[in-house]
């Protein structure tokens with residue numbers, strides 16, 4: 001039997017504090033989710049903003065394979081807008097929701113249970129006129145009266161809901177209790193066999209995956225989750241944790257998902273890069289340390305027999321060994337082959353540019369690994385049309401005072417600016433770039449990492465710039481960390497300009 005995976009990275013995941021993805025980034029994630037083979041992609045909340053609407057519409061037009069869902073409150077306006085956004089999808093879906101707990105009904109909705117029941121049934125019937133594939137979520141279900149939940153689920157199934165979702169909206173449940181609620185609903189909703197039972201858990205107590213698994217053992221058939229577990233507050237159930245549990249513990253659960261496990265690592269890195277949400281090193285499955293062994297006893301054991309200390313093989317999730325792949329003398333053909341093995345299909349122009357960068361890197365760095373190649377390619381892919389291009393960068397730093405001269409080109413015109421800073425060379429570079437672009441933006445985060453080890457390692461810089469109440473992420477890669485910093489800043493500046501102009 002298969003467990004269905006409903007991915008909400010682009011909706012609940014995008015509700016993570018500080019995350020804001022543009023259309024191109026959302027489309028890239030959605031295409032990767034299709035490669036991962038999720039059953040449903042919840043692409044956004046179309047009525048929330050014109051940007052959300054446009055992204056859901058684009059995903060519906062371009063992404064095939066999974067069903068594409070749009071979220072809607074239980075109102076006609078929301079449902080109309082959601083349908084408008086998803087209607088061109090190969091498999092369109094409307095997901096409508098209404099709160100059912102006492103505290104939500106009384107204080108937030110200011111509606112009686114009877115009114116909530118009527119609105120829910122009406123909303124599902126209205127959505128059903130558009131599409132056969134309708135999900136209804138009882139928001140804050142875990143804190144709702146179980147008998148009222150049964151009543152509302154019976155009503156919405158009768159009105160045509162094909163999936164009923166039981167969220168633990170505030171992450172309050174524990175596994176035995178949550179499993180018990182699912183069983184109660186399964187046993188007490190007379191028409192339950194006409195709908196898929198779905199669960200949606202939040203991770204406030206760190207129990208989201210455990211609660212989802214308990215739900216499946218008690219009759220749920222679908223898990224709603226996000227890549228890397230991102231989402232509101234402490235996030236949602238992490239897709240990779242659920243998929244790998246079913247795979248690794250098939251002997252216990254006897255269940256599988258249709259997830260293409262080899263795409264997990266790539267999807268996780270992509271989501272982390274585009275959202276700017278770092279993955280904690282000890283995060284299960286996808287953290288940097290998830291397959292690392294530090295103690296001598298463990299290392300010795302793994303060398304003798306991998307399964308002494310590893311319950312999963314890193315290759316299952318598509319983690320390649322960090323082997324040396326190419327060098328200075330490798331040709332375009334070998335380069336292209338290697339990229340294809342890593343899962344990248346580049347357009348001719350992107351390939352030419354990536355190959356040029358690979359050759360430049362090979363001149364500076366002896367051993368080029370898969371990680372280096374991924375960093376270059378991800379950097380190429382994240383480029384936006386360059387309004388400004390850096391054509392010269394000169395930095396000196398003595399006795400605590402740094403001076404930077406930057407030349408940037410805009411429409412063929414070269415603009416030079418210099419700046420001094422006691423805050424270091426990167427600060428001076430950013431001041432000079434601000435003078436050139438004259439954008440009133442604020443650096444809210446700066447992060448630097450080495451892609452591999454060694455003194456010739458590539459440096460990868462990620463910056464976040466706040467502009468007009470939105471946050472823009474920029475990324476830059478180079479063996480020279482000041483150059484990587486300037487590139488990252490320029491990438492974010494260009495993203496602002498593309499949106500603004």
Ligand code: KIV
Nearest residue numbers: 097137139140167169
């Ligand atoms: O957490 C929640 O209740 C939700 C619903 C909209 C499904 O995200």
Ligand code: ZN
Nearest residue numbers: 012169200232
């Ligand atoms: Zn949620």
